[in-house]
Every structure is written in C-alpha cells, then in structure tokens.
Amino acid sequence: MIKTDVIIIGGGATGCGIARDLALRGIPHCLIEKGDFAAGATGACHGLLHSGGRYAVSDQVAAKECYDENMIMRRIGEKCVEPTGGLFVRLPGDSKIFRERFLRSCEEIGIPTEILSSTKALELVPNLNPDIEEAIKVPDCSIDPFRLCMLNMRTSELKGGLSFTRHKVTEIVQSHGRCIGVKALDAATGDEKEIHGNIIVNASGAWTNLIAKLAGCEVPLTLSKGSLVITNHRLTDMVINRLRPSSDGDIIVPNEAVCLAGTTSLAVEDPDKITIQPAEVDTIIGEAGRMIPHFNNTRVIRAFSGVRPLLKSQKLDSREISRGFQIIDHQNGMYSIVGGKLTTFRLMAEKMVDTIMNAFNLKRACETAEKPLDGQEELSGYPLSKRLADMKDIVCECELVTRKHVERIIAQTGTRHVGDISHRTRLGMGPCQGGFCTFRALGVMHDMNILTAEQSVQSLREFLQRRFRGIRYALWGDQLREEQLVEYIYLGILAMEKNK
C-alpha cells in the first residue's frame, strides 16, 4: 500500500496543475490517470491560451480569468508558450452591434485591443480572406497541451510527488463514511494498487461523475463534445477568431507545424463513446474556410473530439453554459473540481489547493503564478534545429524523430504504448499519421525486449484502430491516397490479419 496526503484522480491540465501546486507547497501527493497525461479534453483542444476575448461578451468573469491567466502563463512559461497574438475578424454580414459590445466588454475587463483595417490584418496574416471588413487584435497565445501537463508534472516529480499513468481507479476506499484511499488497476500488468491519503481530489473531467459515484456522490454535469480538425500546414501565425457570438468552427490556432480549427458543441451522454459526425468536419472546414480560404484545399490530416465537462445548467445550448469552474466539497474527504478551461487550469489548481490548505489549517501561499515552469529548456517544443542536429537514424520522417529519442522515452517511461512516445516526441503526428514509424517504434521496443509478439501485434492493432478513428473523417485527396498506401503496408506487405 502507498500512503500519501492528497490523491489526485485525473492527469489532465487541472490534475497536473494541482500536482504542481501541491508540490510547491510541500504537500505529498499521488496522481492517478487511466490513460496517458492529457488523454481527455486537455489533449483534444485547440491548445489556445485565450486572451479572454472569446468570452468577453457572454461571460465577463470567465473572460477576466482567461486574460489574467494568459498573462501569468506568458511569464512562467516563457519558453513553451507561443505568443502568437490573435485576431477577431469580422466578415461581411457579421453583426456590427456585436463588434461594439465586444470592444466595450474588452475595455471593461481590461483586455487590450487594437482595431486593424483589412489591409493591415492581411499584412499580418497573408492567408486571411481579403474580403474581411476589419480585424481586432488581442493577446491570444498557443501552447502544446500535452507539454503543458508534462511541465507541471516535472515540478511534482522534482519534489517527490508520485504519479501513475495507465492506472484506472476501480474503487474509492471508505472508512466510517470518509474516503481514505483508492484502488487502481495497472492496465499493463493487471495488478491492483491501493493508495491511501487524507484527501481525494476528483479532477477527472468528463469522467468526474463516474468517479464521484464510486464514493456514492453525484456531480451533475453537462457533457459537451467539441470536434476539431488538424491541417498539414500552418496556415496562419496568429490565432484567428470570428468576431461573432460563439459558434461552430470559429477558431483557428497555429501550433508547431500545423493548424487546428474548431470546434463544434454537441451534448453527449457517455464520454467513452464519442464519434465524430462527417457533418461536423464539413462545418468546421466550411467556417474556417471563410476566414482563411486556403482551408478548403489544404490537406486535413486528422479530426478528433474532446468532451467538455460543463456544470449542469438549465440552459439548452451548451455554448451558453458558463466556462467558469466550481469546487464541490462532498463532505467525505473528497472534492470534485469541474468546469473551467485549459487557459484557467492554474487558477483552478490554486483554488483547489487553497481549499485543501484551509481544511487542514495549513498556511502556505500559492507560488505557481510566480515560479517559472520547471524543465522548460528540455521540454520546450522540439525545434527544427534540434531535430536536424542528428539526421541519422530517423524513425519518423514526417516529424524528424530519431531512434535515440524513441529509445530514451522508452527507457524513461518503460511504456508499451506507441501513443506515449507520440505525445513526448510528436512521432506519428505528421501527414502519414504513424503509417511508417509505428512499425519502427514497435520494432525498437522489440529490440529493447519490452514487448512480446502478442503485445506488439496487439499494440499495433490498437494503434491502427485508434489512428483510423482520427483520420476516418479526413479521407479525401492526398490524405486518402496516403491512407490507402498505409493500409497496403500493414494488411498487404506485413500481412496483419484482418477480422475473420
């Protein structure tokens, strides 16, 4: 049995942020995640650090939180946040009244804005639709959400915090009506771990209610699915927003070498059963194409969905539900933290840990807003200069990942999942979406004696199946061509068995 003070369930941005905050305040903790870090909504978002502009009209509180956190993240994450800046573009026909309200709200909140003529905006982003009426510049930024989680966990690790990924919580251990620990199943070995602590923080996002139920509690949530598409090219260096009330497909975010566009908003019941509708992809491409016309003929490499855990509300349209967050004290040693946004993860963690400190009458102020994120040098992206330094032994040509790099990740994490390597190196994230390099990454694992024959084929199957779910709705043009080749490689050349 493992003993700690605080058990965190969920390795998304919120859970990882809580781990960092606890570490900086010297509280022993243990984080449990059923997949890899950022496996849920965190890893399935734009990677946009909002300036707050998006919510300025609809929710001033959330907008102010976003703006303040955006400024904090620029400071503490100088080397991993990309200060792209953002534009809110107004297309012909978009409401002028909304524009006025937007500017007024931004001013009230304190979000700096700059009105640009279409000529000026096109100088900044040449791919913009030349027909735009005008653009309003705001301080948006972008960040790789997976890297954000890893950076937070780095501090936790350095201070002796524990974390277990690929461990699924199966039971909340209770004694005299209080939650005293959890039992978690190790997906790789099938072993059960029992971890005891004084406080349990349920930060499991869309799965919050499922975890709460294990302790006999209820957290009413509205689950809202949002879908995104990724293009093969970075069509803009700035975040592009549509100057209108929040709607489908109104944000385009540059991230590393690609662009992400989305989202949609559809209510769902089960976070484990979400599928993308072809119509969503059509909508996103259509709307993004109105802001950046190239979107219509750029290669889309993947579509994916995440589930936003929103506070239950009477409002029918999930877009109208507040993007604010809430901490629920279940009065039994367990807290649930729900709602919020990627942008405000640090603030959520701060409030959560403040609550814990108060409960224990401990006094140590939060330091997460002042201290720079640990390990930024190493984890800050993976610039081309670094990748080109060692061109020999490249296993992933699309993203220039070397064998050495893959071996290092396997040695560090002991992972058997190609996905874990992808998250940490970008292996398989380029146009072929792992078509060539997955065979190689698993081969390296073989060479390192990490996998048996059954495990590798199983891993390959799961990978191809998961990969296909992502690219299934982006298959036309060159991407379809590439997919047919990859299918031939695995089912033809390598003779992987088809379903009987």
Add this chain to the structure above:
Amino acid sequence: MSVIEYDVIVIGAGVAGLTAGSWLSGQGLKVALVTTGEPTACLSTGCIDVCAQNEDPLQGIAHLPAEHPFHLVSNATIHQALNDFQQIMTDMGMSYTGGLGKNRRILSAIGTFKTTCLTPSTMQTSPQNENEKIHIITFTGLKDFYPGYIISRFPNASFSIYNAGVPTTMGIAANFEDDTFLEAFILWLEKQNIREDKIAFPAVLGLESAMSVKERIEHRLERPIFEIPTIPPSMPGRRLFNGLKDHFRRKGGVIYWGWPVAGVEKTGRQIEAVIAESRGRPNSLNARAFILATGSFVGGGLWAKRDTIMEKVFNLPVFVPGGQEVWFDQDYFSVNHGIGETGIAVDSSFRPKGCPWDNIFVCGAILAHTEALKNGCGHGFAIATAQAAAQCCLEHIR
C-alpha cells in the same frame, strides 16, 4: 506542338501498363507508354498475388462476386498471361517461383505469413511454419527491418547484425551490387558459425544481381537463403518494375517518362490523342487506341474530392458505392471499406461503361469492384486484365 503517331498509347507504367504494352508490342504494334513517374509496383513486395481467397487461386477467382472484373478474363488467358510473365522475368534474370495450381506462403517482416501466388525466386525457400530453424541477418541502423518481430514468433530463430556502412534498404542493395562488398560480407557470414537450416535477409540482396547474389551466398554457406519483403521502398518491387520496363523497351516500346497527361483530343466517338506535358510543353501523342492503366488512388488514376471521386486522365465515369460515409467502415480491419470497390466499371471488352468513346480500354487496379486487399487480387490481377484488355484493343484496331 510536336505530334507523334502510334498504334496504341498506354497510360501508366505499372505492372498492368507494362504488361499490356509489351504484349501489344509483341503483336507488332507501335506502342508508347506515358507515365508521370515510378509506379506503385516499386512500393510492393514484388510478389504476384492472383487471388488469396482460396488455396487454389483459380477456385478463389471462381468464387469472387459476380461483378468482379476477374470474371471478364478467361482461365486460358490468366494461364497465358502468368506464363508470359514468368518467361519475361526469367529472360530478364529475375525468375519467379510458383504457379496457378496452388498459392504459396511467404514470411512477412512482422513474422506473419502472406498468401501469394508467384514469388521472386529470392523468396522461394521462405519458411512454411514457425518451427523452422532460421537465422536472420539484419544490418546496423536499418530502420525498416526488425528481426525481433520474427524471433518472438519463431522459437528456433536467431539473428546477427552486419554493418553495411549505410542504414537504408536502397543503400544496402546498392552495396550488394559490388563484388568486394559481397565477398567481405560472405567471409563475415562464414565466421558466424550459423547452425540453423536457412538464412533470412530483409530484401536488400542487390538490385539487378539479386539472383546471382543469392546463388553465391547459398553456394558458399551451403544452405538455402531467402528474402523477406520490407516496407517501401522495396527492392523486390523495384526489380519487378525494372524487369518489366526493360522488357517493354526491348520489344521496341517507347516510354515517355515524367510526362503527365494534361488533355485529350477527340473527334466523335474516338479519342485522337492525349496531350502530355514535358517540362511544361505540350506534346500530342496520337494513337488508334488507348489503354488506361493508371492504377487506383495510390497510383494516381483515381482522385477523391470531399464527396466525389474522379478519374484523372479522361474524366471517365467512376463507379462509387455511395457517399463519403460508406467509403470507409468504422473498423479499420473491416474487409468492407466501400472505397475498395471504387473504380472504372467496364464491359466484356474492357471498355468503360457509359463512356462516350470507343477506343479506350481499361485494366489493372483502376477497375471497379476489384477490392484488391480484401480479395488478395494484386499484380496477378493486373497482369491478367492487362493481357485481356490488350487482346480486346488489338481486335478493335484490326
């Protein structure tokens, strides 16, 4: 614009195009072939898959769905086409093993068995079950071959690593063309004290000389060796392409290499010429008949837009099983992806259905209802339909 006259223009330099071109040249016709570049054959295993649905490929064909274009080819033509193919490849110094009587199995690079009909002779002794005693040779830094995949399934297998100085299949194959390299390699191999019955190699044993490299190693090591096909770029695939291409030229065929077709000239029910571009300049290639062998999506014969599928050269009507939602099943490993059926539907003389012109004949992977992966109808299907379409083309001309 330069104007050149031929009897037949073949579009596409894959297995189907080269087979059709060679056959027509063999009939005394003046044939030219236009291609944008290397065909998908270069990415393939080099094996000739006829139909993998049954141990007996002809039985397999008999049980294919009624609309499958294989039914348009008589068994006699299938026999003839594959015999011709084997003869061609033997003449070109790259013999093939196997026959239409029974499918064969070859070892894949992940340790599974692939069903095919004819294999390059360098794969002739590929093991037939996991208990065979094999020793695998791999090369330092070679990223497209991992013996571990095979070893973990073959209890009696082991491996050694040779430093060939280069880490790519293409680079190692080029080294094997060099006599000094080969001799040094054999000396090293002899010192490995290999006890297993057979020696396995990733398919890198030379480009033109693979057969003689194989024979020389076998002679010196006194036991059979065999190649395992790798992921692209594939040496056996390239050898196959080179063999067919050189044969076509030997027969008097002309190849316009890197000439994308940019337009078509037509009168009434006849295509008069294709306009092919060379360095941006148009050239009119006139002919009495045209053979379309541009392949499916990977080959570039078909192109998918968001909701429609187009044939790229003549804009022929394409059979599509339905909207985008049926192109792909939810399950990756499903055998029922609708996209596999997409292509050009033809009548019994390989003329496209619903086509306004009478002198186009279609063969190979671009044909509708092929479902190449599901049925295991690969190069063998291309060879058979190419010969059949070429016969129809010849009848038309005469």
